[in-house]
Amino acid sequence: MKRISPRMRFRMMNPVLQFFKFIILSIKIMVIVAGGHGGTRKVN
Amino acid sequence: MAKIVILGAGISGHVAATHLRRKLSKKHEVVVVSPNSNYQWVPSNIWVGIGRMKSEKIYFPLAPLYKKKGIGYKQAKAISFHPEGDSTEAKPYVLSEYVVGDEKGKQEKITYDYLINSTGPKLNFEATEGLIPGKNKAYSVCTYTHADHAWEGLKAVIEQMKAGKKAKILIGTGHAKSTCQGAAFEYILNVEQELRKHNVRDMAEVTWISNEYQLGDFGMDGMLMSYGSLTMKSHEMIEMIFEDRDIKWILGAGVNKIEDGVAHYENLEGEHKSESYDFAMLIPSFSGHGFKAYDKNDNDITEKLFKGFMLVDADYTSKPYEEWSVRDWPETYQNPSYKNIFAPGIAFAPPHAISKPRKSKNGTDISPAPPRTGMPSGITAKLVADNIIDTIKNGKESSHHKGSLGNMGAACIASAGFGFWKGSGVSITTFPIVPDFKKYPDSHGRHLGKTFGAIGLAGHWLKLMLHYAFIYKAKMRPFWWLIPE
Numbered sequence: 001m002k003r004i005s006p007r008m009r010f011r012m013m014n015p016v017l018q019f020f021k022f023i024i025l026s027i028k029i030m031v032i033v034a035g036g037h038g039g040t041r042k043v044n
Numbered sequence: 045m046a047k048i049v050i051l052g053a054g055i056s057g058h059v060a061a062t063h064l065r066r067k068l069s070k071k072h073e074v075v076v077v078s079p080n081s082n083y084q085w086v087p088s089n090i091w092v093g094i095g096r097m098k099s100e101k102i103y104f105p106l107a108p109l110y111k112k113k114g115i116g117y118k119q120a121k122a123i124s125f126h127p128e129g130d131s132t133e134a135k136p137y138v139l140s141e142y143v144v145g146d147e148k149g150k151q152e153k154i155t156y157d158y159l160i161n162s163t164g165p166k167l168n169f170e171a172t173e174g175l176i177p178g179k180n181k182a183y184s185v186c187t188y189t190h191a192d193h194a195w196e197g198l199k200a201v202i203e204q205m206k207a208g209k210k211a212k213i214l215i216g217t218g219h220a221k222s223t224c225q226g227a228a229f230e231y232i233l234n235v236e237q238e239l240r241k242h243n244v245r246d247m248a249e250v251t252w253i254s255n256e257y258q259l260g261d262f263g264m265d266g267m268l269m270s271y272g273s274l275t276m277k278s279h280e281m282i283e284m285i286f287e288d289r290d291i292k293w294i295l296g297a298g299v300n301k302i303e304d305g306v307a308h309y310e311n312l313e314g315e316h317k318s319e320s321y322d323f324a325m326l327i328p329s330f331s332g333h334g335f336k337a338y339d340k341n342d343n344d345i346t347e348k349l350f351k352g353f354m355l356v357d358a359d360y361t362s363k364p365y366e367e368w369s370v371r372d373w374p375e376t377y378q379n380p381s382y383k384n385i386f387a388p389g390i391a392f393a394p395p396h397a398i399s400k401p402r403k404s405k406n407g408t409d410i411s412p413a414p415p416r417t418g419m420p421s422g423i424t425a426k427l428v429a430d431n432i433i434d435t436i437k438n439g440k441e442s443s444h445h446k447g448s449l450g451n452m453g454a455a456c457i458a459s460a461g462f463g464f465w466k467g468s469g470v471s472i473t474t475f476p477i478v479p480d481f482k483k484y485p486d487s488h489g490r491h492l493g494k495t496f497g498a499i500g501l502a503g504h505w506l507k508l509m510l511h512y513a514f515i516y517k518a519k520m521r522p523f524w525w526l527i528p529e
Contacts, residue, residue: 001325003288012500015465025471029506032453032473032494034528037423039375039446042481 046072046436049138051105051122053078055086055418056389056425057162059529063425063429065115072436077154079143082104086419088511092191093325094238095199096462099188101103102511104519112342113520119144122333123151124496125349125396127382128340136384136457158432161354161387162230162425165330168219174302174486175218175328181204181305182218182324185231195327201323205244211322213239214307216253218326220298223263225254228327229282230458233470233475235325236289236460252286252293253307253319253326255410257402259283259293262456263412265399268488270496276310278472281497285460285470288468294319296402298410299326312407330390330413345381354387355379358395365400370450370480370489372396376443377428383441388426389421398478418514419423419454420477450478453494457507469503472496 003013011017047065050057053076064074086104090407091097091126097181110117120140127136135155136383142150167186169175177184183194215232217225232252239245252259260266260278267278296312307326308318332352339345350357356379359372372395387393394414402411427445434442453475460468473496479489515525 001283001287001290012468013466015501018501018505021500022505023496024501025130025506026509028496029455029457029471029473030528032475033419033455035453037427037447037452038451039368040373040448041375 046157047155048072048074048158048432050074050076050158050160050162051078051138052162052164052391053080053083054162054164054389054421056164056391056421058518059161059162059422059425060160060429061110061387062113062425062518063115063117063525064433065399066525067429068436070114072327073116074114075118076106076110076152077118077120077122077138077140077217078106079119079121080109081119081144081500085511085515085518087507089185089188089194090165090227090234090459091462092188093183093185093194093198093231094197094234094462099192101167102188102515104515109520118142118152118154122151124336125337126153127337127385128350130338130340130342136237136382157384159385160428160432161385161391162389163333164390165353165488168331169328171329171331172219172299172302172326175299175326180302181322182302182307182326184328186327195515197323198238202239202242202244204322205239205247209247211248212320213248213250214253214324214326215250216297216298216318216323216326217412218302218407219329220255220256220310220386220410221413222327222329224327224330224419225256225262225412225413226415226456226458227323228252228254229262230460231293231325233285233289233458233460234462236291240290241275245371250289250291251297251319251321252291253297253309254293254295255283255298255412257296257312257400257411259286259295261412261413263397263399264474264477265479266488267472267490267495268492269472269474270492275492284456284498296410298404302326310404310406310408310410312402312404312410332393338463343358348381349385351393353393354385354391355381356387356392358393360393363396369476370448370476370482373448373450373461373478375448376431376448377424378431378443379477386432388424388428390416417450419458419529420449420452423452426529448478450476450480452477455509457503459504459507461504463504465501466500467504468499469505469507471498471503471506474526482514
């Protein structure tokens with residue numbers, strides 16, 4: 001069953017669009033993962 | 045002068061060793077004890093298992109690197125823990141046995157001031173009858189040797205399909221309490237794409253079998269996530285991917301026996317069923333290594349150190365799912381009885397699962413164990429190393445570096461097919477890993493802006509970039525420490 005439309009698939013596999021997606025994803029992941037971590041038990 | 049002993053040279057053990065060596069002066073000793081001679085970047089096993097990457101590309105020998113960097117290395121396995129020493133040895137030690145060379149079989153009391161237990165999980169294949177990597181047409185991708193065998197098995201089935209024989213492929217979890225659904229998810233998508241590349245997709249029936257209640261649970265109780273401009277549940281996203289690729293699925297399945305080409309399982313309805321296959325890749329359950337611990341009088345004190353995995357600063361009080369709290373999860377990975385022992389990565393005993401526990405109508409537990417993947421393993425190892433470094437430098441116990449899985453993000457970049465232009469990846473980030481229902485009550489315990497999914501070629505590039513970046517970092521090449529865990 002085709003759940004992903006041709007337009008959506010084009011966007012998923014287009015190297016130019018995906019290059020920008022790659023930059024955005026890299027930054028977002030860096031912010032989330034390297035953006036810090038800590039405890040949960042002491043609440044100010 | 046302090047001596048820090050690290051058991052294990054996987055992601056968390058290696059991260060701890062490298063940071064300790066970089067930040068501590070040479071008068072302090074850092075020693076790694078591991079039965080393995082190589083460091084391996086486990087996430088890339090998926091590509092080895094489809095023949096798209098040679099296993100040599102994902103591992104390198106530890107001994108030359110450790111010698112060059114001034115890290116002690118003993119190729120030995122831990123036998124027992126003696127945190128108070130014994131009648132002849134005043135210092136705490138780990139009894140270890142060498143596994144190679146002239147010293148093979150020789151036992152040594154390796155003393156320490158600080159001990160980091162990063163022995164990871166035991167791949168508990170024995171828990172499922174007949175589940176033996178490479179036997180009964182069932183394989184694993186948990187190590188690079190397993191992945192090599194998996195590719196041999198898959199290649200043979202592809203050749204049979206090219207010769208006109210139809211085949212059934214079964215991928216997922218091989219036990220009612222398995223975790224690591226993410227690795228199996230990556231593998232099924234990669235296998236499916238390989239079948240298309242070999243023009244045999246129409247000859248194969250590809251089926252996902254899992255102990256998850258819903259698709260996309262991943263042992264993390266599922267996620268509510270942003271996907272483009274939409275907000276969707278992880279099971280909707282994975283359902284979309286599987287339906288689009290014509291992958292069938294069997295959920296709530298506790299695989300309990302493997303015979304030649306047949307997987308027997310019990311489902312949540314209590315029914316006993318079986319699924320035949322020509323090629324299967326099933327993730328086993330994980331367990332602790334069964335270490336024993338003794339006090340200075342040789343009394344068994346295993347329960348002070350282990351509950352399967354190692355006990356740390358978690359709240360292990362037994363309670364129902366509704367009362368589980370993010371605060372149950374450990375922050376410093378320090379053993380409460382022996383403050384100089386730590387267990388980051390997969391070596392610590394989780395307080396409970398993350399996914400809602402479920403039983404079949406027969407009372408069999410069928411639900412995923414909590415996943416603890418590479419990224420949190422690296423982060424928790426680094427914070428343990430930082431606390432030890434601060435303690436040594438300040439001369440008093442320091443534990444201000446904290447990292448609960450309930451206050452930590454993770455990215456799962458799941459390869460969905462290999463190829464620089466034709467590849468694909470499913471990128472899923474989540475914050476926090478353990479849902480915090482008090483902090484984020486309306487978004488299933490997670491921050492919606494930081495919990496998102498994306499599908500496409502960029503995901504493949506990301507996974508490839510992480511492969512090269514983390515191997516560069518692990519080899520301690522110039523400025524390696526600038527690459528975050």
